[in-house]
Amino acid sequence: MMYLNKALSEYLNDLAAKSPAPGGGSAAALSASIGAALMSMVANYTIGNPKYKDAEQKSSAILEKSEKYMAKLEGLIDKDVEAYNKLSKGIKEAASDAAELDALYKEAVIPPFEMCKIASECLKLCGELVDCGNINLITDTAIAAIMLEGAFSRRSSTFI
Secondary structure (H helix, E strand, C coil), X not given: CCCCCCCHHHHHHHHHCCCCCCCHHHHHHHHHHHHHHHHXXXXXXXXXXXXXXXXXXXXXXXXXXXXXXXXXXXXXXXXXXXXXXXXXXXXXXXXXXXXXXXXXXXXXXXHHHHHHHHHHHHHHHHHHHHHHXXXXXXXXXXXXXXXXXXXXXXHHHHCC
């Protein structure tokens, strides 16, 4: 099921259902996507504001990166669901084939690992945004960091 182009309420209902997917990995990707979106909002409110003329170039660079990261994170919402469903099906069908199961587990780790890498980069950008972004939106930058950190922490602890 592809969630990115569906209503958020549908995703949340499926997340709440007694169903293995979507689950924590997909929810973490959504959380990180929201964090990146908040970063973009802060950068957008900074760019073009005469009070932040000196930060225009840095804010524009942050906006470009946050938009790119947001798109990648959005894609990981569905990729995590797909990877988990494939793993779940493979566990049922190939329970005795250790090599095949190993490959499926390794494939299932890719979306959350990518999300962790992106969230880490976004967290660094939040630090930069605090220094140059519109001060009226500093709490939005803080919430972005919280969303990103929560997403990173959720998935990284699963695989350590």
